[in-house]
Amino acid sequence: MSPPDRISTVFDSTPGSKHAYKSSADFRSGRLNAIANPGAVKINVEGAFIVDEEPRSRSRSPIEAEGVHYESQDIRLPHHTGVVSHVAVDIGGSLAKLVYFTRELDSADNGGRLNFINFETHRIDLCIDFIRQLNEEHEKLNGSSQDELCVVATGGGAYLYYDKLKEALNVNVKREEEMQCLITGLDFFITEIPNEVFTYSDTDPEPMKFAEARPDVYPYLLVNIGSGVSMIKVSGPKEFQRVGGTHLGGGTFWGILSLLTGARTFDDMLAMADSGDNSGVDMLVGDIYGMDYSKIGLKSTAIASTFGKVFRMKNAAERNAEDGEGLSPRDPEHPEDDVKFRPEDMSRSLLYAISNNIGQIAYLQSEKHEVKHIYFGGSFIRGHRQTMNTLSYAIRFWSKGEKQAYFLRHEGYLGAVGAFLRRQPANWGRRNSLDDATAPLTFKEALLS
């Protein structure tokens, strides 16, 4: 299986260069340095930028196993030189996302970097082993002092695995609320990290365009696509409301495809989708009409029904076989065979259907809640071109070009980064978005998707 056609190829570094992107003057100007606050953890984010190279963490902590994924887009913090005594983990239904800081004492600037790694949740033991390694390194470097490692945990697994984490690691485990972490993380990426947020449209010669920082960040809609999908209207740093969602999400895609195709990793499924043709399983308008349904603007190539061809073809083939006519649409040489559908076609169809459905609901929620900017996060996206293009197209199509979908290069780590940052002291960062971070959450309304 060849690797999927992922957007990361856009970021190919110049050979030998340690980082493809540095922070621009635009981004750097106006950013506050961390404010000294003795006794509390502080991260200096001045001059932060994304590094495109094989992650250092891979060589340093070589846990190599199926179900473990090292990201290749660390965030370099050239001006943070201190020790950080916490790691953050966002444990969802399918993936546990880990963020941690490593010092780079051998670098010219004496700085360090944020590292990103995820584990399939059912391999939570590998994640715990990894944190144990980090803890051992931490103690080796800094001594077994009062500053022992703290794990900041969020997501449902912060509750489900709380006892397990505490017992296995024998460290302090602090829990942070999931939605608040997502918002904190997204706000950080929007305002602090250059070349993090982008728009995508494959009809443009340059499909990916980095978004300018905006003074009017709020309100926006965050659509977080993990196993399930949450849609959160954000009106301010601590003012947000889960307005809806859908349970047709990443877990649906992974679950159905693992049954239909035998694929065992998300990346295999995405790679299959890249070489698939959804019309092998989808019923198109042309399959029903034999032509465009032009009166209502439906082209013959428009999808009428996801997987809508399957039942009809399968039953027809089975009946033909029973009737002794023995003509299977795909296998004229083997009339006894059942009709077969290509795993690639099924992958592409389902990926499109789930992405497009989320896009439509996101648009409709943005209309109802009067929000123009829509950010898509979560590990379902994985920088995959087809996924982003479908989401982006759905927003443009339904809004007649009035609204825009935004993506992030660390889309899967909003919650983990948010949890990491919520250990911060007040008043760091240029928007002071994290002051009073321990105040009660202001969920205005609770809605079940």
Place this chain on the structure above:
Amino acid sequence: MSPPDRISTVFDSTPGSKHAYKSSADFRSGRLNAIANPGAVKINVEGAFIVDEEPRSRSRSPIEAEGVHYESQDIRLPHHTGVVSHVAVDIGGSLAKLVYFTRELDSADNGGRLNFINFETHRIDLCIDFIRQLNEEHEKLNGSSQDELCVVATGGGAYLYYDKLKEALNVNVKREEEMQCLITGLDFFITEIPNEVFTYSDTDPEPMKFAEARPDVYPYLLVNIGSGVSMIKVSGPKEFQRVGGTHLGGGTFWGILSLLTGARTFDDMLAMADSGDNSGVDMLVGDIYGMDYSKIGLKSTAIASTFGKVFRMKNAAERNAEDGEGLSPRDPEHPEDDVKFRPEDMSRSLLYAISNNIGQIAYLQSEKHEVKHIYFGGSFIRGHRQTMNTLSYAIRFWSKGEKQAYFLRHEGYLGAVGAFLRRQPANWGRRNSLDDATAPLTFKEALLS
């Protein structure tokens, strides 16, 4: 496979009774008789009512085959005594729905009835055979006069199979526009047929309640669920707009389930869903949190991700098998087996997911287009309790009880009945909804779902 738990059991007739429901005074009052219009077809709908018995058509035209479904809810027209020289067929992506009138010369009132039958579209030849039988009967009864049988066709198949219909039957084939037929049919059912429209909620002691006729029929949203889903805002008899839809529809349910379960009929799939438990495959909030996610009102039993348990359980079992631990969650006796998911659980999960998704989008579209009443039609519903309850609950939940879902006992035949009626002369029926039926359609806008 036992028959599915369908709503039709609600209509059990008194033994020996030929009809369980007669038209009420409410409905009959104010209804105009057909206006005489010599030379044109006219249907007298006075006193029309739904008949609950084995359909007469079954004994009269005994095509018995998989993929052919006779409805048991004919509509009796006690005052229509004339010959009707047309039949109507609505040929969709998965089903061809046929409506035709039969005289009952042996009955006391000398009236007749509308008959309803559908065929899987890939068995269109059976449908054509059936129409040929009707044509032969028609000629036998009425002689081969100028009033030869006419087929009024709508749906995509009216185009795809136009030549085939004409050649195989050697009759006149008239085509009618699909959306217009749906509206015409629905308006007819709402205003002319007693005990046709109902609401459904299984939390009530009597889940099914027939809807009162309303003077303010318009505007409403029609959500037609066939292979795909169309959502149509209707502002008047000829004023409507396809505002959206989704291609996650009946075809998706039938297609995925035929691959996953081997079921070969829709009814088998619905029967499986009745005895399934979606938590066998769905990831619930409790599977992620180990408890409620109470801060945002998500109970531990709420679905977080449709099929979200599958990937995790499947991969865990496969890895255990490879590691020699050999513990499959479902099959401790057969460690070499892959983890198995019950077809019943998968059916229930997918039926819920697709219904709930349509319900949410329908609600959001009704908000955007400021419509309060939402009618659900199309052959996906099939009077199935779980489907209707899910759709109904979704509308109530999202609208906080402000909006209501309506269903129809002939939900699959809106288009076919509409096509049948569009052969009518002007000014019949009490709302005159069919006058000027050949005027150009007023599609205000064309939108692609």
